[in-house]
Amino acid sequence: MTEEKYHYFDMPLGELPEPTPVSARRRELARELAAINEQLVRLDSDEAALAAATEQARALRQSLEGFSHRSMRDILGRLIVGQGSRQDALDMADFEILSGPANAMSPPVTFWLDGDIVRARATFGRAFMGPPGKVHGGVLSLALDMLLAKTQDFVSNVGMTGTLKVRYMAPTPLHTEVSFEARLVRLEGRKLFSEARVFADGVQTVAADGIWISSQGDYRLKPEYAHLTDDSDVA
Numbered sequence: 001m002t003e004e005k006y007h008y009f010d011m012p013l014g015e016l017p018e019p020t021p022v023s024a025r026r027r028e029l030a031r032e033l034a035a036i037n038e039q040l041v042r043l044d045s046d047e048a049a050l051a052a053a054t055e056q057a058r059a060l061r062q063s064l065e066g067f068s069h070r071s072m073r074d075i076l077g078r079l080i081v082g083q084g085s086r087q088d089a090l091d092m093a094d095f096e097i098l099s100g101p102a103n104a105m106s107p108p109v110t111f112w113l114d115g116d117i118v119r120a121r122a123t124f125g126r127a128f129m130g131p132p133g134k135v136h137g138g139v140l141s142l143a144l145d146m147l148l149a150k151t152q153d154f155v156s157n158v159g160m161t162g163t164l165k166v167r168y169m170a171p172t173p174l175h176t177e178v179s180f181e182a183r184l185v186r187l188e189g190r191k192l193f194s195e196a197r198v199f200a201d202g203v204q205t206v207a208a209d210g211i212w213i214s215s216q217g218d219y220r221l222k223p224e225y226a227h228l229t230d231d232s233d234v235a
């Protein structure tokens, strides 16, 4: 049986292939490491317990250093011409900062498409704290940068963040499910304008808007999102 091939522009948000056994293990390992990191924050243990844990962590790090890393440049190169493997497709998303389930630095934030809205949710633990008991504003900015970038799922091109404006309206609590939503506002040549909101406990805590600049010519709506020209400012 020939293996299915994946294309970078044909991987809808939240619709990744089933994890391979390797991906499932990487995710499991990352969740353990993230949980360890969460435990470490102001851990009130004695020095001997910390010394023993450090030895275990050092041994784990040294065993992992015995392996090499798959090349992101090669993975993206294959995906961009529609020749990506299932493992390539998984590796593209699994290590994304803040959202990748195999990234030990991720809470993780989970993204999905809900019609014309990009949604996300996350529960931030103490490792993501800014003010006491609240999520760090920079973490929310990062989440919003990623969320707004996902509005590029509605268009045929991809680019980098040009401008991101964030207005913090109320503190966002830790250990509480936070929800995010973003929408495409309009296209203007190589520029994509989008806006987003963050809610916790039914209260809007952050508003953001951003401009993305395409790296490959003008942004164009994908045919299935052509209706965005009707009920929004999308040009």
Ligand SMILES: CCCCCCCC(=O)SCCNC(=O)CCNC(=O)[C@H](O)C(C)(C)COP(=O)(O)OP(=O)(O)OC[C@H]1O[C@@H](n2cnc3c(N)ncnc32)[C@H](O)[C@@H]1OP(=O)(O)O
Binding pocket: 145, 149, 158, 159, 160, 161, 162, 163, 189, 190, 191, 211, 213
């Ligand atoms: C492909 C996978 C992407 C993954 C992204 C993950 C999210 C990120 O972390 S991205 C990293 C953060 N962003 C960056 O590092 C971007 C750094 N900036 C740059 O590289 C460049 O300034 C770049 C690419 C944004 C624009 O440069 P360039 O392609 O030369 O654009 P340029 O020709 O000057 O301008 C094109 C249009 O965009 C506008 N523009 C340029 N820069 C910006 C900006 N920062 N904000 C708003 N508008 C801008 C210009 O005014 C111009 O508009 P118009 O056509 O109306 O005159």
